[in-house]
Amino acid sequence: MMVVELRKLFRRPRTWVTIGLLCLLPAIVAVFLASTRIAPPPGQGAAFLSAVLESGSLYPAAALALVLPIFLPVAVAVIAGDTVAGESGAGTLRYLLVRPVGRTKLLLAKLVSVVAFVVATVAAVAGSSYVVGVTLFGAGDPVAVVNAIPQISGPGGGGSSSSAGGSGGGSAASAPSAGGSASAADPAEPAPAAPGAPSIGTPGADTGSPTQLDPTEARERAADSVASLSGDPLSPADLALRLLGAMAYITISMLGVGAIALFLSTVTASSLGATLGALAALITSQVLVTLDAAASVTPYLPTRYWLAWIDFFRDPIFLRDIRAGLIVQAAYVVILMLAAWANFTTKDVAQ
């Protein structure tokens, strides 16, 4: 039964068109970013978008942040809302139920197909955006690499070197100019010090002691490293693991939407009605999440912990909201699937 449902899902052109459209949005954004090199100002725009110019390997995270608020839940609501109501509306549900398969099992197979869709979509968005990101932005920006070398290797007085680096120019990050190629988005470009605060000499000896590295090794390390939200360097393997964690979390975050739409799909014969019902529930949840007056119910809302996937990129990983998000999604899936079961297994299917 599950194989049948999965085959049905992935044989539909609609499924692939939906996944394709979801992959297209980050690709369009990447093309604009790469052609103009204008990233959103820090703290604005989608998460990680301001950092992708430095390293394309972060682009999957930025892409997930782009599709998560609207496009992904809409796609999930459309697919899940169509699961039972679509069969009912097309008049195929009664033929489906003629087969010697229990309704509970059918419902579970539908849930599995929704999960499979979410997994495939999240993987496709992350995978395609990785390719797009590394192609358009590179795995590490060469300007950043060149500028980073003095900071890592010590001599030259830049950055974290413990030698006196009082350059007197408002900053001690006396990185070379990289042949004049440093762009406005160059992360290693010295930022002005606090107003009226002249530069001073040596910082504390243990507030960032340098590591002596071979220049080639330094270049490789700089090329590979991406800063976590906490500022620590993330190796490619670490980044990949965190991305996988974020993808898994986003997949689970979508299960609540899927369960709402699936339940509504058993209530109505109109898949559009089920989809819109699920989206209405989500919009209500989003509105309440931002409302301080609704603080007492906020922890129970399905979208409350959606953004917790970003916590995978803090160091150490901040698990509190991730854990809470998993519990909330599990509770929604359990309650709504039980409701779908109670309704669907006792429903008089006329069509």
Next chain:
Amino acid sequence: MTAVLDRLRSGGDGGSPPPIRSVRIRRWAVVALVAALLVAVPAVVAAWPVSTAEVSPSELRDRAAASGELPWSGYAEASGGLNLPDVAQFSDVTTLLSGTSRLRGWYAAPDRVRVDQLYPAGERSRYTTPTGQVVWDYGAQLLTYVRRDPFVRLPRPDDLLPPQLARRLLSGTLPEDPVSALPARRVAGVDAAGFRVTVADPRTTVGAVDVWADPADGLPVAVEVRIKNTAGTLAAGPVVGTRFLELDRETPDPALLQVQPTPGVGVTRSPTSDLFGVLGRGSPDAVPAAVDGVDRVAPQRGFAAIGKYGSTLSQLIVVPLPADIAGSLLDNIDDAGSAGRSISVTPPENALGRTANATAGALESPLLRLAVLRVGNRAWAVGGLVPDDVLDRAVADIADSAGAP
């Protein structure tokens, strides 16, 4: 489940199947039961009785005040209800005291601390080390090595962590301020005993400091600040509150307290990260020797222009301001609506008998008040947890001192 329920419903004797209606009701009852159970679990956990060891409130207060060496790590949320308008030069402070701050902290010793302020898609971290501080700003991709900040400085996110806030506030209370017990609370898994210090001093807006602390060693885990009105009556709800939501009492891993800069990020150095640290570098004569009858506390070396008057919660802070910044601050105060108030100042006469232009305005909040005074081409900021009359007298005293030879 279907089969089990159907068997139960039919009495297990293989009798005739029940009408679908009763099956439906039974199944929906299961749904309602499971939903009620899931919703009830957090409520039951929250309402579970709290039992704490017997500690007298005054003893707990002493332990909380002396908890500076206790290590911990955890996550806390602090909320401020001051509703201060956003004023450009003080936006960090107004935002901090007018919203909710999400804070992760690792505390090994007073000089080995890391505090991360979490934003939805960013982070600002402050590492305190024995030789200085390092500030990481993800949004700016910038690491700043800070030499030192003055003791008297603007509030920072790390000040709102429960242990820090409790110790700071308790150090501003007087030993004779009455201490009473509060009902115990469970905070981040700790059955915490509570006490209230009622602040008797009429020169401060702080009415009471409520602290919940681990009765075993006195580590504060939650703090609430209540204001009082002019009659001395306490407000019903807290105006500032902070509490741990996660707490680990082990000494944090030293690796977490050390900065590990990522290659490629910007690095800069600054003598101070605080606005007062910049403004306070002038002459010690930039601020008067006394305001509102309170003498100035001896200034800290290197920050001679910061004036601190008193060491309790009613203390006033005065710093000299550049005239142009004061002008824009006064404009902001004019635009602040009900939160802004202009103060009438009598312009002082100088040695030649001429009077200079004098303007002053104040930003009002239930707890904190901040005034800006400009006399001729000199200006000052005056702040404190003080009521209007104290602030007005302080402003008048500073204006008078500006005319003195």
